[in-house]
Structure formats: structure tokens, C-alpha cells
Amino acid sequence: MSASLPIASLRQVHKRYGAVTALDGMELDLRRGELLAMLGSNGAGKTTALGVLTGRLCADAGEVKLFGADPKDAAVRRRIGVMLQEARLPDTLRVQELVHQFSCYYPQPRPLQETLALAGLSALARRAYGALSGGQQRRVQFALAICGCPELVFVDEPTSGLDVEARRAFWQVIQCLRDAGTSIVLTTHYLEEADALADRVVLIANGRVLAEDTPAGLKARARSARIRCVTQLSLTELLSIPGVQSAEAQGSCRSLRCDDSDQVLRRLLARDPSVSGIEIRPLSLEDAFLTLTGEAA
Amino acid sequence: MTRNTATVPAVGGLSMTWAQQARLFACEAGYEILRTLRTPAFVIPTLAFPVVFYLLFAVLIPGQWGNLHKASYLLATYGVFGVIGPALFGFGVGMAIDREQGLLELKRVSPMPMLAYFFARIAMSLLTAACVVVLLSVAASVFGGVRMDMLQWLRLLLALLLGTLPFCAMGLWIGSLVKGQAAVGIVNLIYLPMSVLSGLWMPLFVFPTLIQKLAAVWPAWHLAQLALGIAGQIQNVNMPLHGAVLLGYTALFLGLALWRMRGR
Numbered sequence: 001m002s003a004s005l006p007i008a009s010l011r012q013v014h015k016r017y018g019a020v021t022a023l024d025g026m027e028l029d030l031r032r033g034e035l036l037a038m039l040g041s042n043g044a045g046k047t048t049a050l051g052v053l054t055g056r057l058c059a060d061a062g063e064v065k066l067f068g069a070d071p072k073d074a075a076v077r078r079r080i081g082v083m084l085q086e087a088r089l090p091d092t093l094r095v096q097e098l099v100h101q102f103s104c105y106y107p108q109p110r111p112l113q114e115t116l117a118l119a120g121l122s123a124l125a126r127r128a129y130g131a132l133s134g135g136q137q138r139r140v141q142f143a144l145a146i147c148g149c150p151e152l153v154f155v156d157e158p159t160s161g162l163d164v165e166a167r168r169a170f171w172q173v174i175q176c177l178r179d180a181g182t183s184i185v186l187t188t189h190y191l192e193e194a195d196a197l198a199d200r201v202v203l204i205a206n207g208r209v210l211a212e213d214t215p216a217g218l219k220a221r222a223r224s225a226r227i228r229c230v231t232q233l234s235l236t237e238l239l240s241i242p243g244v245q246s247a248e249a250q251g252s253c254r255s256l257r258c259d260d261s262d263q264v265l266r267r268l269l270a271r272d273p274s275v276s277g278i279e280i281r282p283l284s285l286e287d288a289f290l291t292l293t294g295e296a297a
Numbered sequence: 298m299t300r301n302t303a304t305v306p307a308v309g310g311l312s313m314t315w316a317q318q319a320r321l322f323a324c325e326a327g328y329e330i331l332r333t334l335r336t337p338a339f340v341i342p343t344l345a346f347p348v349v350f351y352l353l354f355a356v357l358i359p360g361q362w363g364n365l366h367k368a369s370y371l372l373a374t375y376g377v378f379g380v381i382g383p384a385l386f387g388f389g390v391g392m393a394i395d396r397e398q399g400l401l402e403l404k405r406v407s408p409m410p411m412l413a414y415f416f417a418r419i420a421m422s423l424l425t426a427a428c429v430v431v432l433l434s435v436a437a438s439v440f441g442g443v444r445m446d447m448l449q450w451l452r453l454l455l456a457l458l459l460g461t462l463p464f465c466a467m468g469l470w471i472g473s474l475v476k477g478q479a480a481v482g483i484v485n486l487i488y489l490p491m492s493v494l495s496g497l498w499m500p501l502f503v504f505p506t507l508i509q510k511l512a513a514v515w516p517a518w519h520l521a522q523l524a525l526g527i528a529g530q531i532q533n534v535n536m537p538l539h540g541a542v543l544l545g546y547t548a549l550f551l552g553l554a555l556w557r558m559r560g561r
Binding site: 005056067068073076078079088092097104107144 | 309311313331400
């Protein structure tokens with residue numbers, strides 16, 4: 001019965017920093033047991049949305065609920081764990097000491113060894129935080145987020161700055177946690193990451209949710225590409241090529257949006273052998289999303 | 298691995314027992330102390346500075362100040378100097394650095410009550426202050442020939458420890474105003490002139506009259522009056538008045554800090 005109720009929500013939330021609008025009427029529901037990825041470029045408002053949901057920031061307007069209560073209340077935050085985008089922990093404390101310290105904040109913490117094992121830190125337990133590599137430090141910060149056995153975990157850009165191997169290892173840990181029933185909110189600007197992990201993806205831009213989709217739907221959109229070229233064909237002629245979704249003039253160039261760029265390119269060359277200055281780029285995430293939402297924004 | 302969800306309410310917070318809360322506070326203070334002890338660059342100067350200065354001015358540099366006992370007089374004032382340092386630096390600089398590094402933000406989104414963070418910093422300041430007073434007292438009795446009965450010494454210790462609170466509050470305010478290393482500069486800019494102008498390094502009677510009169514604006518001067526009174530170096534000290542002024546400063550700085558932090 002509680003599966004349908006959101007465990008956290010934002011309703012028409014606004015937040016400004018001086019002249020900058022970080023959240024502009026953000027609407028969001030988090031469901032129990034799901035892994036939600038918040039996707040967006042830097043400055044889209046992802047971190048601010050997490051800040052409001054975790055009680056770090058006050059919304060200027062709107063309603064913020066965490067387990068039906070105000071996230072400013074520490075007792076509610078005993079149900080969540082947070083990994084911030086940037087946090088430097090005391091260099092002189094050891095890994096196990098930091099995990100123990102944060103475990104004390106929770107009424108029913110995970111056993112210390114279990115937390116260390118989950119975060120892949122068992123071998124580093126006695127190492128000082130300052131002596132760890134960047135990836136290892138991120139794992140400690142993750143351990144602090146999960147040490148309290150929280151029902152909901154927020155992770156803000158967990159893999160930015162990590163190498164490919166460390167990123168894959170991190171994904172595995174996240175998946176383990178999710179399989180154990182923990183709800184997870186993850187912000188990222190890697191499409192690949194959202195695709196690998198999420199049940200649901202929301203695209204954030206300009207402080208609002210632009211669109212939401214499953215990773216499969218997202219992938220289909222992201223296959224699209226944009227072709228730029230100089231051609232003698234008119235826009236109408238270009239649009240008549242099968243596979244071309246839209247065409248527009250950009251100075252002397254023509255810009256085409258299409259699903260399958262290889263096919264379209266072959267057809268284009270067949271119709272106009274003099275085509276030049278060909279440039280193919282994958283659609284940006286925002287473009288990809290908007291293709292299907294019909295230019296809602 | 299996960300908790301049985303049946304024990305968890307669908308809505309609202311989780312409660313913690315008093316014992317768990319007490320453990321949280323003790324744990325926070327313990328790790329704050331451990332973290333600081335493992336930073337010799339903070340511990341050694343904080344402990345050594347007042348003792349070295351005391352030995353220099355009270356013992357090595359000769360001179361007689363009328364009927365005052367120089368070594369006892371300076372024990373009181375360097376005691377004040379020595380306990381103010383860790384309070385101002387621990388709160389002001391420590392918090393400013395935690396804020397800059399994002400640690401304070403991480404703790405604010407964790408379920409840790411902010412009170413536990415302040416409690417840990419106060420515990421650290423008090424511990425450092427107690428060590429400073431003990432070291433100074435040993436130096437005073439071994440090299441300065443200072444004799445004090447146990448009760449008198451305990452009163453001095455208590456006054457100096459409680460006397461750190463206004464400076465903890467002042468540090469808190471500084472820590473809420475600036476971030477990172479900027480706080481080091483600001484704390485030094487306040488700490489050193491205030492110490493000199495309150496007569497902590499050299500007695501006030503060597504200064505011009507104007508500076509002697511202005512000394513009353515500094516909280517450090519009021520704490521020094523209490524310490525000197527207890528050490529028997531000045532007579533007829535109005536203890537309740539100086540105590541009240543220190544309490545007033547504590548309330549003022551605490552108010553400014555909370556107002557500043559709430560505005561975020």
C-alpha cells in the first residue's frame with residue numbers, strides 16, 4: 001500500500017541565490033525501492049534539489065517532504081544517507097574511525113565490518129583518510145552515506161573524477177544496495193551512468209524537470225544524431241529523405257536531425273554527390289529528450 | 298542487510314534512546330579530540346606558546362614590579378592568554394575550515410544534531426585549556442617560585458576554563474563569517490592585539506593611560522581581572538561584575554553567530 005506513496009517529494013519548489021534561479025517550480029516524487037537518476041548539465045539545479053530534499057538548504061517557496069515530514073528535522077534524516085559532491089573529511093582520522101563516527105548518528109546502524117565490506121574498504125580500514133586515493137576517498141564518503149542502514153540514499157555525482165574501472169566498481173556497489181531494497185537518488189551528467197543503473201531518469205534543466213523516462217526510452221532517444229553539411233538540396237528536399245526528422249538552415253549550412261545517421265548520410269550522398277563539410281554529432285541529452293517530448297520547452 | 302521494514306513507520310522520523318544520544322555526543326567529542334591530537338602543528342604551538350612566553354617574561358627577564366609577585370601575576374595573565382587561543386582557533390578556524398571543505402555541510406545533512414558538533418568543539422577547547430593551565434602552573438612553581446594552595450589553584454583553573462566560553466562564542470561568530478584560511482588571519486588580528494591591550498603579555502601599568510582605560514572593552518581584560526583576583530595579585534576585584542560582562546559577551550557573540558547562520 002505504501003508502494004504508491006512517494007517517500008519524498010518536491011512540490012513547486014523555488015530557490016534563488018541572488019540573481020540566479022536554481023530551482024524554478026521543481027516537481028519531483030521519489031518512490032520506494034526505485035533508483036532514480038537525476039540527469040542534467042552543471043548548473044541545472046540537481047545539487048540544489050538534493051540540498052533541499054536533505055535539509056541542507058531552505059526552499060524559498062513550495063513544499064518539501066521527506067517521509068512525510070520536514071527534512072530539517074534530524075529525526076527524519078535518520079532514515080536517509082547522503083554523499084555530497086564535494087566533502088573533505090579529516091585527513092588524520094582512519095577509515096574505520098570515520099565510519100564508526102557516522103554510524104553513531106543512527107539508531108540502528110549497519111555493523112561496521114558490513115559497511116566496510118559493502119563499500120569495498122575492508123582492506124583499507126586502518127588507513128588514514130588523507131593517505132587514500134581520490135577513488136578510495138569517494139568510497140569512504142559512500143560508506144558514510146550507507147553506514148546508518150538508511151532506507152533512502154542520495155548520491156550527488158558519485159563517479160565524477162573516477163577512472164573507468166573505479167566507476168564500474170562503484171556501479172556494482174550501488175546495484176547491490178538497490179537489490180537489498182534501498183531507494184536511491186543519484187545525480188549524474190553521464191547518460192551512460194543513468195542507463196546502467198536507473199529504473200527511472202528525470203532530466204533537469206533550468207531548475208525544472210523537463211522530462212522523465214526509463215533508461216530504455218532514453219537510449220532510443222539518444223541514438224539520434226545531428227548532421228551538418230553544405231548542400232544544394234533545399235530544406236523541403238532534405239525533409240523528404242527517409243529518416244530525417246527535421247531540417248533547418250544555419251547560415252550556408254543545413255542541419256538535419258535523424259535517427260540513423262549512417263542511413264541518412266548514404267541517401268544524402270546519393271541525392272547530392274557535391275555535399276561537403278559533413279559533420280555528425282550525437283544529439284545532446286537535452287535535444288534527445290526534447291525529440292520525444294515534442295519540444296515541450 | 299536491510300532492516301525489517303515492518304519496524305519502520307511509513308511517515309515521520311526515527312527516535313533514538315537517551316543512551317544512544319549520549320553515545321553520539323561522546324563519540325563526536327572523542328573523534329574531534331583524536332583528530333586534533335593527530336595534528337601536531339596545532340597542538341604543539343597552542344601548548345608551547347604561552348609557556349615559552351611565560352618563562353621569557355616572568356623568569357628570564359629580570360625586574361621587580363613594586364610589591365607584586367611577577368611570576369604569580371603573569372601566571373594569571375598568561376593563563377588567560379593560553380586558554381583564549383584554543384577557544385578562538387578551535388572554533389573560528391576549525392569551523393571555517395570544516396565549512397570550506399564541505400565537512401560541515403555533510404554533517405548538516407547527516408542526522409547529527411548541530412549541538413553535538415558544538416559540544417565536541419567546546420570539549421576540545423576545554424581540554425586544551427586545561428593542559429595549558431597545568432603546563433603553566435608547573436613552569437610557575439618550578440621556575441617562578443609561585444606557591445598557591447590547592448583550593449586557590451582549583452578556583453583559578455575553573456575561572457580560566459569557564460572563561461573560554463565567550464571566546465568559543467566569538468570564534469563561532471568568526472567561523473560563521475569567513476571560510477578557510479581567512480579565519481586564521483582574522484583570529485590572529487583579534488587574538489594578539491586583544492591580548493597585548495588587555496595586559497596579558499605585560500601588565501597594563503606599563504602602557505599609556507588611554508590604553509589602560511580602553512582595556513575594559515576587551516573580554517580578555519575582564520577574564521584577566523578574575524584570574525588576577527583569584528591569584529591574589531589585585532585586591533577588591535568585583536567578581537560578579539566581570540563575570541556578568543563575560544556572560545554578556547558570550548550571549549552577544551552567540552547571538553551574532555546564530556543570526557548569521559540562520560540567514561543562510
